[in-house]
Amino acid sequence: MAKILVFIESANNKIKKSSLELLSATTGNEVAAILIGDNVSTVAQGLKNYPVQKAFVFNNAALKDYNSSYYFSCFEQAIKKFSPDLVLASGSMAAKDLLPRVAAKFDGGIAGDCVGLKISGTKVEARRPLYSGKVLATAEFTDASKIKVVLMRPNQLPQPAEGASNCEITEETFTAPATKVRVKEVVKSSSAKPDLTEAGVIVSGGRGMKGPEHFKLLEDLAETIGATVGASRAVVDAGWVPHAMQVGQTGKTVAPNLYIAAGISGAIQHMAGMGSSKVIVAINKDPEAPIFKKATYGIVGDAFEILPKLKEEFSKLLSH
Amino acid sequence: MNILVCIKQVPDTETKIKLGGTGIDTAGIKWIMNPYDEFAVEEALKLKAAKPETQVHVLTVGPKARAVEALRTALAMGADEGAVIDAPETLDNYNIAKAIAAASKTLGEFGILLSGKSAIDDNNFSVGQMVAAFLDIPHVTSVSKADYTEKGALLEREIEGGAKEIIEVEFPAMITANKGLNTPRYASLPGIMKAKKKVIKELALTDCGVDVANIKVKYTNFELPSDRPPVQMISGEPQEQAQKLVQLLRQEAKVI
Ligand SMILES: Cc1cc2nc3c(=O)[nH]c(=O)nc-3n(C[C@H](O)[C@H](O)[C@H](O)COP(=O)(O)OP(=O)(O)OC[C@H]3O[C@@H](n4cnc5c(N)ncnc54)[C@H](O)[C@@H]3O)c2cc1C
Secondary structure, three states, X not given: OOEXXXXXXXXXXXXXXXXXXXXXXXXXXXXXXEEEEOOOHHHHHHHHHOOOOEEEEEEOHHHOOOOHHHHHHHHHHHHHHHOOOEEEEEOOHHHHHHHHHHHXXXXXXXXXXXXXXXXXXXXXXXXXXXXXXXXXXXXXXXXXXXXXXXXEOOOOOOOOOOOOOOOEEEEEOOOOOOOOEEEEEEEOOOOOOOOOOOOOEEEEEOHHHOOHHHHHHHHHHHHHHOOXXXXXXXXXXXXXXXXXXXXXXXXXXXXXXXXXXXXXXXXXXXXHHHOOOOEEEEEEOOOOOOHHHHOOEEEEOOHHHHHHHHHHHHHHHHHO | OEEEEEEOEEEOOOOOOEEEOOEEEOOOOOEEEOHHHHHHHHHHHHHHHHOOOOOEEEEEEEOHHHHXXXXXXXXXXXXXXXXXXXXXXXXXXXXXXXXXXXXXXXXXXXXXXXXXXXXXXXXXXXXXXXXXXXXXXXXXXXXXXXXXXXXXXXXXXXXXXXXXXXXXXXXXXXXXXXXXXXXXXXXXXXXXXXXXXXXXXXXXXXXXXXXXXXXOEEEEEEEOOOOOOOOEEOOOOHHHHHHHHHXXXXXXXXXX
16 A cells, blocks of 8 residues: 555636546555645545545645745645655646656656556556657656656546545645745636646647638637637647647647547647547548548548538537 | 756657667667757857856766767857766656756856756656756746846746746746747857867766666556557538537547
């Protein structure tokens, strides 16, 4: 049995789906959660529905936004109290920023962007794509790793089974450490959609969309099916949409249940970011487009004709 | 204020990766500087252009014989001096970071350390933060915009959902670069000629206090991902295609 500290993150007063997923990999071990933020006490109560024995809750106005030195000091406090073998998190921007620092400070190794996890006793093995997804390999932690840190790619693990637990929730005191890094401002985006990295359904457009004005077609479809809109690099470089929407090697790595690619050729750098999507739909005028080699379903056709029809069909289906 | 840029040599994305022995077969791979590190090098050169007394050092950890090529590229872009820490292909990120942190103290005094946000081969997003941890300095990752002052910088990083964080950091600090930070220059021909005369120091892992027996993570069970089943093409008029697709997504794939 391993002692596992799980980084539970919340958004809009709810535990994030990507954090909950982690709890399906930890059953049978001694599990503690760490929750950091402002007004997260009620969020912590939600853990009582899952197999978690303990929760360290850091609830402080100063912790509203992620700050690497503040969040590090919370982790330090929890790790000293709990002495975990493994620290487990979803690969959010906060976790990716912070947990390597935690690994280094506690004399441990780290495996980021994992798609599989095996915990037996205190032995930890994580499956990871390497070389833009061209290879899969297992990251094995050695005994020299005093603490093991694993970041999972979202949407890889099932949701955990619910059931009442006796999670012991403790409110920890947070004392702000002296810091040389300060968050001055968080500029929120207007979108209420889940981030691409966590989205279950993504509708993406490429250069075949011909211009920014036509992204409306993708947004309309996305609206109908509750999807997040993504894009290829070609359209980001052309300035049609912001970089935050880019999927691929120099954009975001995504793994939704459904990825719809419209007017995207399927360059290797694009596929590096979406190749592990469960179901891929490609809509492309060119029957030879490489995207069809990766796709589950392919439609040779004009995105301008297909997308509105698709929206129509989905609306019909989803309205009853 | 001098700048240290940490760079990694990685296989070009277009290179075909084959398996060999207990890892990948490195024969025939085309190596390039990690694309995100190009933004880091460019950022250092921009700062040097604004303050010419700035020295830009580039440092890499890896098999010496090939890894120096990445340093040559950075020197040709305009970096002043390079150093390579000779290390096996299989060294883990903890020890790479430890070596960089130790070397940074012997190479000079650096106010800014720069690196790419992630290397495209192992995609671990970790070395910069680990270096910062070993040096006890702050870090800011995935930076896409930066304004510098004497004592620090105001940095912008992209977070989830298209939101942005504006972060103020005091030097010395580690900054990891994201796309958008700048547009990396190409090495010019005179740059390439000049680079040939620039110093590249060689260090051993033992000089940096790193013992390869202390590896925290090793990679095993290399495997090429299984092919996806062949695509199912959907024919017909647009209306029909849309109908069929929606049906398949609901009944066969069960994702809607
Ligand atoms: C270092 C590096 C990193 C990169 N990182 C990324 C990355 O992160 N993400 C990324 O996406 N790319 C990345 N690229 C770029 C990548 O190589 C491709 O250039 C890019 O993905 C192409 O985008 P696209 O498919 O939208 O455009 P194109 O390749 O131009 O393809 C457009 C497609 O649209 C089709 N089309 C045209 N009109 C229609 C229509 N009316 N209806 C339907 N289909 C139509 C065409 O048949 C074509 O297949 C990177 C490249 C490099 C060198």
